[in-house]
Amino acid sequence: xxxxxxxxxKRTYLSGTVRSFSITSTVLAKKPAxxxxxxxKVTFDPKKFQQPQQKVKKSGMTHLEFHDAVKEMNFDKLAMxxxxxxxxxxxxxxxxxxxGGQVTAFSSESAAILKTLGSFxxxxxxxxxxxxxxxxxxxxxxxxxxxxxxxxxxxxxxNRVCLVGERGAGKSTLLAQxxxxxxxxxxxxxxxxxxxxxxxITDGSSDYIYNSKNKxxxxxxxxKRWIYKLRNSNEAVFKKLKLSRDISFQNKRxxxxxxxxxxxxxxxxxxxxxxxxxxxxxxxxxxxxxxVHHSKSVPVLLSVDNANAVLDFPVTKYRHHDxxxxxxNELEIGDFLLKVAGGEISFEKGGVLLSKTGLVGDHQKxxxxxxxxxxxxxxxxxxxxxxxxANTLLAHGxxxxxxxxxxxxxxxxxxxxxxxESGVVYVKDYVTKESLKPETEAEKKAPxxxxxxxxxxxxxxxxxxxxxxxxxxxxxxASAISY
Amino acid sequence: xxxxxxxxxxxxEWLSAVKNLKNGKSMAETEQEVYLSQLAHPEPFxxxxxxxxxxxxxxxAAYAGKGVPLxxxxxxxxxxxxxxxxxxxxxxxxxxxxxxxxxxxxxxKDPVETLKETLDKLGPxxxxxxxxxxxxxxxxxxxxxxxxxxxxxAITWILDGCKKKKSPDLAVRLAxxxxxxxxxxxxxxxxxxxxxxxxxxxxxxxxx
Numbered sequence: 099x100x101x102x103x104x105x106x107x108k109r110t111y112l113s114g115t116v117r118s119f120s121i122t123s124t125v126l127a128k129k130p131a132x133x134x135x136x137x138x139k140v141t142f143d144p145k146k147f148q149q150p151q152q153k154v155k156k157s158g159m160t161h162l163e164f165h166d167a168v169k170e171m172n173f174d175k176l177a178m179x180x181x182x183x184x185x186x187x188x189x190x191x192x193x194x195x196x197x198g199g200q201v202t203a204f205s206s207e208s209a210a211i212l213k214t215l216g217s218f219x220x221x222x223x224x225x226x227x228x229x230x231x232x233x234x235x236x237x238x239x240x241x242x243x244x245x246x247x248x249x250x251x252x253x254x255x256x257n258r259v260c261l262v263g264e265r266g267a268g269k270s271t272l273l274a275q276x277x278x279x280x281x282x283x284x285x286x287x288x289x290x291x292x293x294x295x296x297x298x299i300t301d302g303s304s305d306y307i308y309n310s311k312n313k314x315x316x317x318x319x320x321x322k323r324w325i326y327k328l329r330n331s332n333e334a335v336f337k338k339l340k341l342s343r344d345i346s347f348q349n350k351r352x353x354x355x356x357x358x359x360x361x362x363x364x365x366x367x368x369x370x371x372x373x374x375x376x377x378x379x380x381x382x383x384x385x386x387x388x389x390v391h392h393s394k395s396v397p398v399l400l401s402v403d404n405a406n407a408v409l410d411f412p413v414t415k416y417r418h419h420d421x422x423x424x425x426x427n428e429l430e431i432g433d434f435l436l437k438v439a440g441g442e443i444s445f446e447k448g449g450v451l452l453s454k455t456g457l458v459g460d461h462q463k464x465x466x467x468x469x470x471x472x473x474x475x476x477x478x479x480x481x482x483x484x485x486x487x488a489n490t491l492l493a494h495g496x497x498x499x500x501x502x503x504x505x506x507x508x509x510x511x512x513x514x515x516x517x518x519e520s521g522v523v524y525v526k527d528y529v530t531k532e533s534l535k536p537e538t539e540a541e542k543k544a545p546x547x548x549x550x551x552x553x554x555x556x557x558x559x560x561x562x563x564x565x566x567x568x569x570x571x572x573x574x575x576a577s578a579i580s581y
Numbered sequence: 582x583x584x585x586x587x588x589x590x591x592x593x594e595w596l597s598a599v600k601n602l603k604n605g606k607s608m609a610e611t612e613q614e615v616y617l618s619q620l621a622h623p624e625p626f627x628x629x630x631x632x633x634x635x636x637x638x639x640x641x642a643a644y645a646g647k648g649v650p651l652x653x654x655x656x657x658x659x660x661x662x663x664x665x666x667x668x669x670x671x672x673x674x675x676x677x678x679x680x681x682x683x684x685x686x687x688x689x690k691d692p693v694e695t696l697k698e699t700l701d702k703l704g705p706x707x708x709x710x711x712x713x714x715x716x717x718x719x720x721x722x723x724x725x726x727x728x729x730x731x732x733x734x735a736i737t738w739i740l741d742g743c744k745k746k747k748s749p750d751l752a753v754r755l756a757x758x759x760x761x762x763x764x765x766x767x768x769x770x771x772x773x774x775x776x777x778x779x780x781x782x783x784x785x786x787x788x789x
Contacts, residue, residue, distance in 0.1 A: 158746035158757045164679050167753045173686040225686055524691045530648030534655065547646070579682050581657045581674075581693065 165220055173225040178521050180228055188275060189282045193234050193242045199509030200234045201516045207286070208278040214331040216294035217274040219403075223574060226522050233516075233570075235509050237268065237502050238275050244500065246279045249288065249397040249449050255441035255494050257449035260405065260469055263502030265456025266571020272502055273401055273453050280399050289332050289389065289448075291400045293324070297407035297458075299431050302415030306429070309378035314430045315416065321382055321431060322374030329367040335396060336364035342391045345384060347372055363388055382430055386443070393445035400438050400445075405452035408432065409439075409491070410462035412484050426487070436487065441494030452497065464488050469499040504568035511559050513570070514577065518555065523577045525555045656697055656732065657681075663736050664751070679752035680759065687760055699763045703738060704731030705773045707780045723780035723787055734776075735762075738769030 160167045185203040186192050192202055204212065209230050212218060224230050245259050261269040280288045293299070304320035329336065340362055346355040347370050354369050366388070372381035389398055412426035426432035437443040439450055454465065463483045466472040468491035475483065491497050505513065517523040527533070527549050558577070566572035609618040619626065633641070657677060665673035681692035688695055705726060712720045726734070739758050745768075746754035761767050 158748060158754065160753060160757075161747040161749075162753070163748065163750035164683075164752050167748065167750070168683065168686065171686075176687065176689055178689065521689055526691070528647075528650035529654055530650055532648040553643075578685070579678050581653065581678050581681050 168223075168225055169220050171225075174228055177226060177228040180231070180520065183516075183519070185231065187282075188232065188234065188278045190242060190246075190279055193239050193279065196234045196236070196239045199505065199512040201231055201512065202234050204230050204232070204274075204278050205282070208281045211281065211290065211331045212274055212277060215277070215290060215292040215327055217270075217277055217292060217403075219270050219294065222271065226578075227520060231516075232271050232275055233509065233513055234275070235268070235505060237272055238279075241272060241276055241500060242279055245449055245451065246276055246283060249280055249399060250284065250447050252449070253444045253446055254393075254398065254400065254438065254448040254450050255444035258439065258441065258452075258495075258497040259449070259500045260452040260454065260465070260497050261502050262454050262469065262471065262499050263456075264504075264569065266569050267456075267502045267504060268570050269453045269455075269502050270403055271570075273403055273451060276451055277399065277401060280397070284397060286334055287338075287396055289335055289392075289396055289398045291328060291389075291398065292331075293402045293435075294404075295407075296402050296404045296435075297411075299429060299435075300408050300411065300414035300416075300426060305376060306416050306424075307376055307378065309430070311378060311380075312383070312430075313428075314433050315424060315428055316378060316382070316430050318374045318376055322371075324431070325367060325373045325382075325385070329364065333364060336367065337362050339363040339388070339392045339396065341366060342388060347381070363392070382434075386434060390443065390445060393447050396447070398445040398448035399451065400448070401451040401453070402435065402439075403453045404455040404458070405439075406454045406462070406465045407458050408435070409452075409465045409468075409487055410458065412464075412487055436490050439497065440490035442490075444494075450497070465491070468492050469497060471499060504566075505570060505573070506568065507559075507563055510563045510566075510568055510573060513573070514555070514559055514562065517574075517577065523558075525551050525558060527554065654693055656700065657693060659729070659732055660696070660736055663733070663740065664755075676752045676755065679750075680755040683753065683756035684759055684763075687756070688763070695763055696759060699739075699759055700732045700735040702765070703735040703762050703767060703769050703773060705734050705776045706731070708734075708776060709779050709783055712786075720786050721779070721783045723783050734773075735769065738772055739767065742767050742769060 160171060162170055180203065183201075185201060187205045188202040188208070192200060203209075212230070218224050218230050241259075241261075245257065248257050261272055263269055277290055277292065280290070298304075298320065299317070304317040306315045306317050308315055340359045341356055342358060344356065344358050345366065346353065348354070349369055349371050356366055356369070363385075367385070370381050372379035392398075408426055412432075414424045414426060414429065414432075416424040416429070418424060427436050434443070438445075439452060461482060463472055463475065463478055464487050467474050467483065468488040474488075514523060518525055562573055562576050565576045606614070609615040661670065661673045661677050664676055681696065684692040684695055707723050707725050708730075709721050710724050712722050714720055739755070739762055742758040742761070743751065743754040746757050748754050748757070758767060762769060
């Protein structure tokens with residue numbers, strides 16, 4: 099008897115190489131039922147119907163819209179060199195001798211600092227010139243006397259000013275001038291805390307996290323960026339200021355222990371990354387406490403541009419966990435601003451310089467009432483008037499309004515003359531119907547009257563001054579951006 | 582003022598002051614008084630007589646041979662009107678002003694002159710028109726263009742060229758295209774050459 103192991107049988111059957119003993123079973127076996135075709139689900143495949151897209155290569159210098167394009171395309175490098183003009187630098191001496199306006203340049207050091215801080219703004223048309231320039235006007239002289247001169251003598255509680263004035267009057271420019279003057283007067287030994295667009299605090303553009311200890315919301319992204327700006331622009335001062343107490347923190351799993359009187363404020367800002375961490379930290383409050391401590395020796399200037407965008411609209415775009423909106427004073431930065439603007443936090447030497455913007459609604463009454471420009475209306479609706487913020491600003495003697503007035507006619511003439519010489523404004527003869535007609539032979543031969551460019555310039559000064567009422571924004575618009 | 586220290590002279594002074602006031606005030610001092618006095622005696626303002634001052638006469642003499650200044654440049658107006666859609670002229674003006682501002686920033690020359698120069702370079706001199714002869718074959722006749730027609734062709738080609746630019750802002754695209762045309766890089770030059778070529782081919786039909 100042939101002994102075949104079951105394993106071998108299995109293998110041979112499966113492989114089919116060995117003939118089987120009987121084929122009857124397989125012959126008689128029914129055909130296996132044909133498997134039913136499975137109905138495939140008809141689904142829409144967008145890839146099948148997609149037209150092959152032809153990528154159109156678009157040429158052009160930029161993908162930006164007008165305001166961004168003008169700022170980003172480095173047009174200032176194509177501008178006329180201002181060296182032959184021998185512009186004097188913006189200093190206290192120049193400001194005190196001001197009469198009829200004087201166009202000045204920012205010193206290279208202060209220009210670099212102001213650029214880092216964001217003091218030169220998008221709509222100020224700095225692209226027209228090869229370096230930032232500004233005109234010293236009667237407003238500059240007045241603000242220098244009333245605010246900048248007092249920085250080292252008064253505490254920030256008693257030295258609080260808000261720039262008000264119509265749109266385009268030069269409030270942001272004046273703010274930059276005040277910063278440059280402060281840098282000049284104290285030879286760089288001044289701490290500049292500048293917020294160039296206050297609406298960025300409340301517009302919901304940052305992440306935010308609740309800190310249950312001090313009951314405020316941190317905005318890591320905003321705070322980190324702001325601290326970065328402050329660190330770079332105040333580098334020289336911060337490197338001189340030693341810490342007043344020890345602090346330890348972790349950065350990239352490395353423990354840092356900064357010693358009192360040994361490490362500087364700059365070290366702290368450079369090594370500490372807690373400002374940008376998505377967790378409650380006390381880094382910002384430590385930084386502010388250090389600033390308050392050092393304000394005995396170094397003046398601190400807090401300047402906030404577009405301040406009314408947050409003070410008049412204190413209900414932010416951020417939400418609590420129950421979806422009710424977060425108020426300005428519940429944000430860490432907003433709370434700091436209100437405390438300094440209200441005088442609760444006071445720098446021993448220093449000042450607070452707020453500036454309104456004409457770009458947000460003027461129907462809000464909080465800031466105007468706090469400044470005493472509008473009478474207090476007890477029936478005002480809450481959406482238009484925040485009594486708490488008005489009271490905060492009025493505390494400790496209140497914030498003083500500083501009205502930025504338009505240019506005088508002499509200042510207008512000085513400014514237009516500078517624009518003419520630097521190739522911004524063109525003085526040419528009027529176009530008339532007659533001047534457009536082709537000249538006849540007789541006209542070609544006839545002597546032409548000489549074009550008096552000075553008289554025409556005077557005409558333009560009168561015309562533009564009337565159109566703009568001396569407002570620098572409308573003056574530039576009328577003379578260089580209207581055709 | 583203390584009652585006891587009032588003297589007779591004080592009383593006399595007051596009484597004379599009251600008398601003066603009763604007579605009326607002859608000189609207007611404040612703005613309100615000037616306004617009221619003018620309102621009370623409006624005769625000089627109602628006279629339909631105008632006497633120019635010497636300064637005004639001198640100014641008139643200085644502008645003797647000159648025409649009335651136009652409000653704006655006609656070439657720029659032409660461009661504005663061709664850009665305008667749905668009668669929104671202010672929007673078109675803003676677009677053109679911004680475009681010219683960018684041109685000024687880029688070229689550092691008078692932008693209106695740059696625009697005129699560009700249009701002059703780009704505008705065709707001649708076009709062709711089909712004239713029906715009434716028989717089987719129509720004639721294609723070259724026709725010269727006047728300044729305004731030349732500008733119109735050039736502006737239309739510039740606006741066509743704008744569509745190929747990246748920026749979402751028409752002002753920026755327009756500026757880029759005008760600058761390109763000024764530098765001789767616009768696609769409009771091909772169309773101009775094509776137009777001139779066709780006119781040259783049909784030069785036999787020119788009627789003088």
